[in-house]
Amino acid sequence: MQKIYRSLLATLVLSSVSTGALAKDVTVMISGGFKAALEKLAPQFEAKSGDHIILVSGPSMGKTPQAIPARLARGEKADVVIMVGDALKNLEKDNWIQPGSRVELADSPIGMVVKQGDPKPNIQKDSDLRTTLLNAQSIAYSDSASGRYVSSQLFKKLGIEDQVKEKAHMIERTPVASEVAKGKYAVGFQQVSELLPVPGVTFIGELPEDVQYITRFAGAVVAKAEHRQEGKALLDFLSSTEAQNTIRATGMRTVKVEQPVKQPDTVQ
Structure with missing residues (x-):
């Protein structure tokens, strides 16, 4: 009986080693x-x-x-x-x-955040989003696909490119929401999936569908x-x-x- 137990134990050990080696x-x-x-x-x-x-x-x-x-x-x-x-x-x-x-x-659609505790702006319609951006003290966007759209197309579509160019900033590498959470920028844009995991911000919503950009x-x-x-x-x-x-x-x-x-x- 003892030999059988030893044999079973050896088999289990070998099986474990084999499985680990294959992983x-x-x-x-x-x-x-x-x-x-x-x-x-x-x-x-x-x-x-x-x-x-x-x-x-x-x-x-x-x-x-x-x-x-x-x-x-x-x-x-x-x-x-x-x-x-x-x-x-x-x-x-x-x-x-x-x-x-x-x-x-x-x-992945683009969304917007503000610092947690700040007033929640309305961005449901193009006109609402336009007003929000004109009133914002500063705007942040990423250096990737979503940010390129925001800087090169979204502002133009809303007719505010000249009005916001001095207060709109591209954020390299760092998640945009984390910079908004620190209070460095009033609003931030990035893909929704990159905004949601970041603490310290409030997710406002996705861009209106007619000015949305899907990555x-x-x-x-x-x-x-x-x-x-x-x-x-x-x-x-x-x-x-x-x-x-x-x-x-x-x-x-x-x-x-x-x-x-x-x-x-x-x-x-």
């Missing part, structure tokens, strides 16, 4: 818009796969050394990138991405990834139906799948 560290370079969703979903993926996710944060674009393209260019290792879809296209063109590995993950987030396996299969498995999980409730809870929208055009029936 992989999947390194994900990720920009802020999808980070909150992945942080919530990572434990589910790790429990199912046995692999471990390592997050490396950085903007999808911009001049900061922490930006994902800059990290890859200087040789930092990653298995997966998750970032703004347009920026991912540039990585695809430069052959940083494994061909055919791109997966659409979520759509697509997508992921892909890096061309030089050490763990390609595990990276693909992660992206498949993040784009699955079971992940959508969590994704929407972080302020993003499920990617709408375009339905094929139905062909007319052939007359026999």
Whole structure:
């Protein structure tokens, strides 16, 4: 009987060692818009796969050394990138991405915050948003996709570009909401999924739909990834139906799948 117990114990130990040896560290370079969703979903993926996710944060674009393209260019290792879809296209063109590995993950609208405790302005209509921005002492926006839209298009659409240019400021790398929480700026714009996790601010709402800008987030396996299969498995999980409730809870929208055009029936 004692031999049987020893044999079972040895089997369990070997099984544990084998499982540990098979587990992989999947390194994900990720920009802020999808980070909150992945942080919530990572434990589910790790429990199912046995692999471990390592997050490396950085903007999808911009001049900061922490930006994902800059990290890859200087040789930092990653298995997966998750970032703004347009920026991912540039990585695809430069052959940083494994061909055919791109997966659409979520759509992210732009929203606005004020410092917690400050009066809550109305931004439901274009005219309300216009008045709010004209009255604001200062305006902050990001250096990524949402900020580029705010600075180059939103102000023009509202007809206030000249009036706000002296008080509108681009925030590099740092989450916009954290600067608003410190009282450095009166209002802040960024993707909703990047605003909601930050303490010390009040989320006012999304931009009115007719001046809204949706940022697509997508992921892909890096061309030089050490763990390609595990990276693909992660992206498949993040784009699955079971992940959508969590994704929407972080302020993003499920990617709408375009339905094929139905062909007319052939007359026999």
